[in-house]
Amino acid sequence: MSTEGVDKGRRRFLTAATTAVGAVGAGFAIAPFVISWQPSARAQAAGAPVEVDISRMQPGQMVTVEWRGQPIWVVRRTEQNMNELERVEDGLQDPQSNVPQQPEYAKNRFRAREQNPEYVVLVGICTHLGCSPTYRPDIGAADLGGSNWRGGFFCPCHGSRFDLSGRVYANLPAPTNLVVPPYHYLSETVILVGEDGGAA
Numbered sequence: 199m200s201t202e203g204v205d206k207g208r209r210r211f212l213t214a215a216t217t218a219v220g221a222v223g224a225g226f227a228i229a230p231f232v233i234s235w236q237p238s239a240r241a242q243a244a245g246a247p248v249e250v251d252i253s254r255m256q257p258g259q260m261v262t263v264e265w266r267g268q269p270i271w272v273v274r275r276t277e278q279n280m281n282e283l284e285r286v287e288d289g290l291q292d293p294q295s296n297v298p299q300q301p302e303y304a305k306n307r308f309r310a311r312e313q314n315p316e317y318v319v320l321v322g323i324c325t326h327l328g329c330s331p332t333y334r335p336d337i338g339a340a341d342l343g344g345s346n347w348r349g350g351f352f353c354p355c356h357g358s359r360f361d362l363s364g365r366v367y368a369n370l371p372a373p374t375n376l377v378v379p380p381y382h383y384l385s386e387t388v389i390l391v392g393e394d395g396g397a398a
Contacts, residue, residue: 245266250270260272283362318362320377363375
C-alpha cells in the first residue's frame with residue numbers, strides 16, 4: 199500500500215511539474231508574437247499613434263507621453279479651471295484659436311473635443327523657440343502675477359505664458375498658442391494621440 203501511495207504522489211508531482219514547464223514554455227513562445235504587434239520605437243518616432251489611459255487621472259492632474267519625439271500633455275482641468283478660461287480671454291493674443299494650429303474640433307474656448315472638454319491635449323513645446331513650459335495650475339501664484347494668474351503654463355526660457363487651454367497671453371515672445379495634436383477617444387478612458395478619428 200505504501201508503494202502505491204508514493205507512486206501516485208510522484209505521478210501527481212511529475213504531472214504538475216510538466217504542466218508548469220509547458221505553460222512557461224508556451225509563454226516564451228507566444229511573447230515574441232505579442233511584442234511584434236506593438237509599434238517599434240522607430241515607428242513611434244516616425245509618428246505611430248500613442249494611447250493614453252486617463253481612467254485614473256484626478257482633476258488638476260497632468261500626464262506626459264511622447265509622440266513623434268515631442269512631449270504630449272494631457273491635462274484634466276478642474277471645474278474652477280474651466281470657469282477661469284473665459285475670465286482671462288481679454289489678456290490673450292488669440293483667444294478664439296483663429297491661427298490654424300489645431301484640429302477643427304479644438305477651435306473653442308476649451309481647445310478640446312466637445313464630448314470631454316475637461317481634458318486638454320497639447321504639444322508641450324513653447325511656440326517661441328521650442329523650450330518646454332512648466333505646468334503651473336496654482337491660481338494666484340505670486341511669481342506669475344498674483345491674482346492675475348489663473349493657472350496655466352509658464353515658459354522659463356523667455357517668459358511666455360499660456361492659460362490652461364494652451365492659449366498664449368498677449369505681448370509675450372511666443373507668437374501663437376500651444377499646438378493641439380490630432381487625437382480622439384477610443385473609449386471613455388483611452389485617448390489615441392496621432393489620429394483624429396475622422397470625426398468632430
